[in-house]
Amino acid sequence: MQTLSKNQQIIFDLIDKSPEPMKAYAILFNVQKKGIKAPLQVYRALDKLVEIGKIHKIESRNAFIACQNSSCQVSKATAFSICEICEKVTEISSASLSKYLTNFKDKDGMKYSKYNLEFFGLCKKCR
Amino acid sequence: MQTLSKNQQIIFDLIDKSPEPMKAYAILFNVQKKGIKAPLQVYRALDKLVEIGKIHKIESRNAFIACQNSSCQVSKATAFSICEICEKVTEISSASLSKYLTNFKDKDGMKYSKYNLEFFGLCKKCR
DNA sequence: AATTTAAATGTTATAATATAACACTATGTA
DNA sequence: TACATAGTGTTATATTATAACATTTAAATT
Ligand SMILES: [Zn+2]
Ligand SMILES: [Zn+2]
Ligand SMILES: [Zn+2]
Ligand SMILES: [Zn+2]
Secondary structure, eight states, X not given: OOOOOXXXXXXXXXXXXXXXXXXXXXHHHHHGGGTOOSHXXXXXXHHHHHHTTSEEEETTTTEEEEOOOTTOOSOSEEEEEEETTTOOEEEOOOHHHHHHHHTOBOTTOOBOSEXXXXXXXXXXXXX | OOOOOHHHHHHXXXXXXXXXXXXXXXXXXXXXXXXXXXXXXXXHHHHHHHHTTSEEEETTTTEEEEOXXXXXXXXXXXXXXXXXXXXXXXXXXXXXXXXXXXXXXOTTOOBOSEEEEEEEEOOGGGO
């Protein structure tokens, strides 16, 4: 449990209470009243928060979401479900999935140190 | 087997013969001598090529790679290995992996219509 | 406590990635 | 031919992300 710096805490709190993934410039807009004025201040905090696993980047959306999986200390194995209509994103926490992927070896016997998986479909509400 | 338009064919050929994923503006630079002058011309061709599964986007790299998997007509189930040192990208073609992921259901019983998986590690050469 | 080191901050400028809007052209099909 | 659909060309602009540099804060080491 790492203690966050001022900017990191402000930005984490915002993302954490957002019901949906947030984009960097939406974050910037929201924290300007707290004195964070420049994109770089946002991106630096985001980089650190991703590094320590407090948030994850949804690559297909260029957006950031708080880790919903308390056991996910380091972001080396991430999986998300994304609704293609309402854009709701949920972090998937499935022991069997993570076991399967963590142990996955390709034809060369290459073992990977990290993965990111994004599933797309329609959420309950949108079906 | 869809026939490609002029711009689509030019851009596909370039990506297909590239040993590594290509970024949109690198593509633009390379096809300017063939009369494709604007980013939008590139992005439109890329969109179509992705849609029909001739190429895939490597989301974590904002780069495009030709489909290396002849059976992958429609890009609904993609998996890649990415070397974090040399940035070599390989499309993974594993029947068991695709079976596992295609049948994966989350806790809500939600079934997905599409997924993208990116593995990170070190390739043979870089270890 | 003083020194040193690493991490974080503030700021300006700019690079890289991607789309909007509109006019026009080619192609297929009824 | 008339109509619909897909593709093109062009200019402008939006969005996402990093470079470079000066300064400050926090943490570790002596
Ligand atoms: Zn997580
Ligand atoms: Zn939905
Ligand atoms: Zn493929
Ligand atoms: Zn490598």
